Amino acid sequence: xxxxxxxxxxxxxxxxxxxxxxxxxxxxxxxxxxxxxxxxxxxxxxxxxxxxxxxxxxxxxxxxxxxxxxxxxxxxxxxxxxxxxxxxxxxxxxxxxxxxxxxxxxxxxxxxxxxxxxxxxxxxxxxxxxxxxxxxxxxxxxxxxxxxxxxxxxxxxxxxxxxxxxxxxxxxxxxxxxxxxxxxxxxxxxxxxxxxxxxxxxxxxxxxxxxxxxxxxxxxxxxxxxxxxxxxxxxxxxxxxxxxxxxxxxxxxxxxxxxxxxxxxxxxxxxxxx
Numbered sequence: 001x002x003x004x005x006x007x008x009x010x011x012x013x014x015x016x017x018x019x020x021x022x023x024x025x026x027x028x029x030x031x032x033x034x035x036x037x038x039x040x041x042x043x044x045x046x047x048x049x050x051x052x053x054x055x056x057x058x059x060x061x062x063x064x065x066x067x068x069x070x071x072x073x074x075x076x077x078x079x080x081x082x083x084x085x086x087x088x089x090x091x092x093x094x095x096x097x098x099x100x101x102x103x104x105x106x107x108x109x110x111x112x113x114x115x116x117x118x119x120x121x122x123x124x125x126x127x128x129x130x131x132x133x134x135x136x137x138x139x140x141x142x143x144x145x146x147x148x149x150x151x152x153x154x155x156x157x158x159x160x161x162x163x164x165x166x167x168x169x170x171x172x173x174x175x176x177x178x179x180x181x182x183x184x185x186x187x188x189x190x191x192x193x194x195x196x197x198x199x200x201x202x203x204x205x206x207x208x209x210x211x212x213x214x215x216x217x218x219x220x221x222x223x224x225x226x227x228x229x230x231x232x233x234x235x236x237x238x239x240x241x242x243x244x245x246x247x248x249x250x251x252x253x254x255x256x257x258x259x260x261x262x263x264x265x266x267x268x269x270x271x272x273x274x
Contacts, residue, residue: 084237084269090115090153090176093239095263097157104156104171112156121152121177148180150238157259170247172256174263177240185240189213192233205230206257211264216243216257225249232260236267 078088086093091113097103103112110116116124122144129140153176160169179185193215196202205216214234221228228251232243241263245256 080237080267080269082270084182086178086237086239086267090151090178091155093176093267094153094155094174095259095266097155098259098262101157101159101172104158104173107154107156107173110154113154115153116151118148118150121149124152125149146181147177147184150178150180152177159255170245170252170255172243172245172259174260175242176267177242178238179240180238182235182238185235185238188240189215189233189235205232206253208232208234208257208261208264210261211268214260214264216253216260218251218253230256232256234260234264236264237269239267241267 076088078086078092080086106112107114125144126141129137132140155174157172157174158170159172177185196215196217201220203218203221205218208214208216211234214232216230216232218228218230226249227246228249229247230243230245230251230253232245234241241260243256243260243263245259247256
């Protein structure tokens with residue numbers, strides 16, 4: 001008997017929008033708006049790109065190539081198989097709180113260490129767009145459905161002493177979204193990177209050793225503000241990983257980059273690892 005696999009719909013990936021050069025007096029409001037857009041892309045698990053895509057449904061019938069997960073022997077309670085599929089609970093795939101960190105603040109009403117089912121995660125992401133117009137909301141929800149989300153894991157981390165400002169320090173949130181549509185996960189990360197670069201306003205963050213496709217950006221620098229932020233996103237097979245960090249200045253970019261590296265090393269496809 002032939003094993004038939006239903007092909008997954010190909011994700012709609014928009015061209016990077018053209019960002020007009022702002023006049024000096026309007027530069028700050030534009031920067032704030034673009035920061036909000038980037039946050040939506042990062043904090044929304046990479047799904048924020050859905051509302052920025054072209055309103056064109058001409059390719060609705062496009063299909064992604066069927067993908068069958070490889071079936072090597074699983075070892076341990078979690079891990080990555082060659083080919084990019086992951087097994088185990090998302091709480092296991094998330095980086096444990098390192099010795100020099102403590103559990104961080106709650107993520108909304110969910111606490112600081114949570115796993116949600118595919119149905120819950122999909123509803124959570126759709127809820128982020130309830131403020132949009134009816135047409136935009138339907139478009140975003142349609143794109144989210146095409147991801148075939150299996151679940152989301154969220155964990156927060158806090159570290160002190162990185163700024164020299166007493167009890168103030170660093171707060172980090174890492175999210176892992178697992179989905180059947182691997183191509184969509186990869187496309188969302190590509191769009192995230194291209195969008196941030198196209199604005200010309202974001203500061204480029206550090207590179208993540210061993211993970212060339214991971215991208216980190218910081219918002220435009222605002223003098224007189226004692227806090228700074230960094231947004232990062234990466235894809236590992238069927239996982240979309242986002243990291244948002246906020247800390248006192250001078251911001252510990254390298255410390256955050258090291259935390260992201262540890263997370264990505266933990267879920268890296270053994271076929272991709274060097």
